[in-house]
Amino acid sequence: MAYAYKDDKNAEEPQPVDIRIILTSQNVKALEKVCEKLIHGAREEHLAVKGLIHMPTKVLCITTRKTPCGEGSKTWDHFQSNSLHDTTIPPPNQLV
Template sequence: MAEYKEDIEKTGAGAQKIHKIRITLTSRNVKPLEKFCADLINRAKDRDLNVKGPVRLPTKVLKHTTRKSYSLW
């Protein structure tokens, strides 16, 4: 609690709180997803908001086959 009070004193009582928002969008159709991301980024920049991204997530599935044998002991 002491750290929180010190932060308030440093920033002042009238300072705005910073909200960090993370949005995860998934789709099989890349083109509409890219269009939506671009539109979302443009709207955020129009309001002078800081934007980082988009960050692509991996789409490939790693498959590793193993032999499933039982123990004879």
């Protein structure tokens, strides 16, 4: 009968994983608060954390017809929303 033995010499150690978190919100204060809690929790667990990267504010443009029926001259309304803020928590360069 053949027995299967695990060879400890060939056992692989688990490799560390880089995690990048991208957060999007319309409320900047809430976004900053969540990022602060994530970084504080990671540092309590002795994980290597890099700082925040603030992405440019996205502009949401919506173009609609002024008349709902579609008759008359073709006039358009343009609406903009500057309320999509992105923040990235990148992985560290050196892992612990």
